[in-house]
Amino acid sequence: MRMSVEQPLWRALTAYRVLTMLYAVGLFATAHDEFPRPWIAVAYYAVLGTWTLATLPRVANAARCTKRFLAADLTIAVVGILLTPVADAHERIQSGGPTLPSIWTAGAVLAFAIKGGWRWAALASGLVAVANLIERGSPARDTVHNVILVCIASIAIGYVVEVARASERTLARALEIEAATRERERLARDIHDSVLQVLAMVQRRGAVLGGEAAELGRMAGEQEVALRTLVSGGLVPVSRISEDTTEGAVVRAVDEEPEPSGPVDLRALLAPYAGARVSLAEPGAPVPLAPAAAREVAAAVGAALDNVRRHAGEDARAWILVEDEPDEVIVTVRDDGPGIPEGRLVQAEGEGRLGVALSIRGRLSDLGGSAELVSVPGQGTEVEMKVPKEQTNTRGKAEQR
Numbered sequence: 001m002r003m004s005v006e007q008p009l010w011r012a013l014t015a016y017r018v019l020t021m022l023y024a025v026g027l028f029a030t031a032h033d034e035f036p037r038p039w040i041a042v043a044y045y046a047v048l049g050t051w052t053l054a055t056l057p058r059v060a061n062a063a064r065c066t067k068r069f070l071a072a073d074l075t076i077a078v079v080g081i082l083l084t085p086v087a088d089a090h091e092r093i094q095s096g097g098p099t100l101p102s103i104w105t106a107g108a109v110l111a112f113a114i115k116g117g118w119r120w121a122a123l124a125s126g127l128v129a130v131a132n133l134i135e136r137g138s139p140a141r142d143t144v145h146n147v148i149l150v151c152i153a154s155i156a157i158g159y160v161v162e163v164a165r166a167s168e169r170t171l172a173r174a175l176e177i178e179a180a181t182r183e184r185e186r187l188a189r190d191i192h193d194s195v196l197q198v199l200a201m202v203q204r205r206g207a208v209l210g211g212e213a214a215e216l217g218r219m220a221g222e223q224e225v226a227l228r229t230l231v232s233g234g235l236v237p238v239s240r241i242s243e244d245t246t247e248g249a250v251v252r253a254v255d256e257e258p259e260p261s262g263p264v265d266l267r268a269l270l271a272p273y274a275g276a277r278v279s280l281a282e283p284g285a286p287v288p289l290a291p292a293a294a295r296e297v298a299a300a301v302g303a304a305l306d307n308v309r310r311h312a313g314e315d316a317r318a319w320i321l322v323e324d325e326p327d328e329v330i331v332t333v334r335d336d337g338p339g340i341p342e343g344r345l346v347q348a349e350g351e352g353r354l355g356v357a358l359s360i361r362g363r364l365s366d367l368g369g370s371a372e373l374v375s376v377p378g379q380g381t382e383v384e385m386k387v388p389k390e391q392t393n394t395r396g397k398a399e400q401r
Contacts, residue, residue: 006161007061009114013107014059020104021052027098040087044080044100051076052104065115074112074124077105081131099135109154118158125151199223203276221276263288266329269298270320273305277315282322287329289389296363297331297387300371303360304333304383312337312381327389328369334382340375360385 025045032038051073058069080101085093087100099105105128113121129147136143199220206217266287274280289297301320308318316337323330360383361371369387 006114006164009157009161010059010061010065013110013114014056016110017052017059017104017107018056020102020107021049024098024100024102024104025049027102028100031092034092035088037087040083041100044083044087048076048080048101048104059111062115065111070108070112070115070120070124073108074127077101077108078127078131081105081128081135084135085137093136099132106150106154109150110157113154113158114161116158117162118155121154121158122151125154218276264291264294266294266297266331267322269294270301270322270331273298273301273320278305278318278320280320280322283324285324287322287324289329289387293367293387296367297329297385300360300363300385301331301333303363304385308333308335308337308381311340329387329389331385331387332382333385334380336380339377339379339381340373341377 025048028035028041028045032041035041055069055073058064058066081099084099088097109121109124109128112124125147128150132143132147133139203217203221206213206215206220209217266289267282270280270282305318305320308316312335316335318333318335321330321332321334323332360373364371364385364387367387369385371386372384373381374384375381
């Protein structure tokens, strides 16, 4: 059942219209002998009473309260105000006597406010103000007081209604997201207990059997990683390509996303690197970083994985570990390759091959972070990248790569 914060206002308006109609009729009944043309007032009150009672369903909710009804309702109120000088005595009007509809007029204005917000309320109250000034003939103090009171009250109520509707939409969206999250978690549990376990078993058995079964196992492993990433939070963008999936190459996202205004989840940028030979271990909660910093860290991880493929061989395995510390984010890339011979990095830089120096250390240095490379021949290589959550960019802005 859908709840509406404005529904109590419609119920209050319904009661207000009935009570103020009876009040207007009662005022006339106590002073009818002072009216020079009472039959005009009697005819108007007959119309007013019939209209009020017949249209009660119209003010039950916003859907039934149409623009046509609002226009007719306000017309009856304005006509009643303008008929007052015809039915009532001039002396009574000048002494501050009530109009024929009296305070029933405010109900017509409030209907505009609840239906359309403060702008509609300002329009309706303006028309009522003009009618009251015409009825009185001059801007008397009591008339101006009543007009301003109705105008301010209706505009305020209209504004409150607009704020309430916006809050209601926000709450409904939050409830939808919560329901979707719960359903995703339920599906993730079911998939983890069935599909993921089957894919993992196929991968292990295929590696043992070898031959075509090994290829089938490798493909099952890739699908397990992709499916696990998907159900863990929808981190992987929908559209992506693989540079060389048959050889276990790194999968890279190719979507062009609009520049986010706030921090982004680093996990979303690292998830595409996971594959059959690349394992990603990440926190269960988002790892927020500034958009430029997150892109630079992801690019540095990509450069490290490219080095693994180029120097450790296509069969080498790699692991990505993401750690979210209070003041910094640490990303470690480790492989099981043969390692880097001592002095090889210095020699590569001397020969002009600056992959590690520029692609990894340079990126992290621009963010105020650091990159440490540890390699033992025969025991693989480990690259530990640290970036502070409050980056100090020496170039003012990270390059778009």
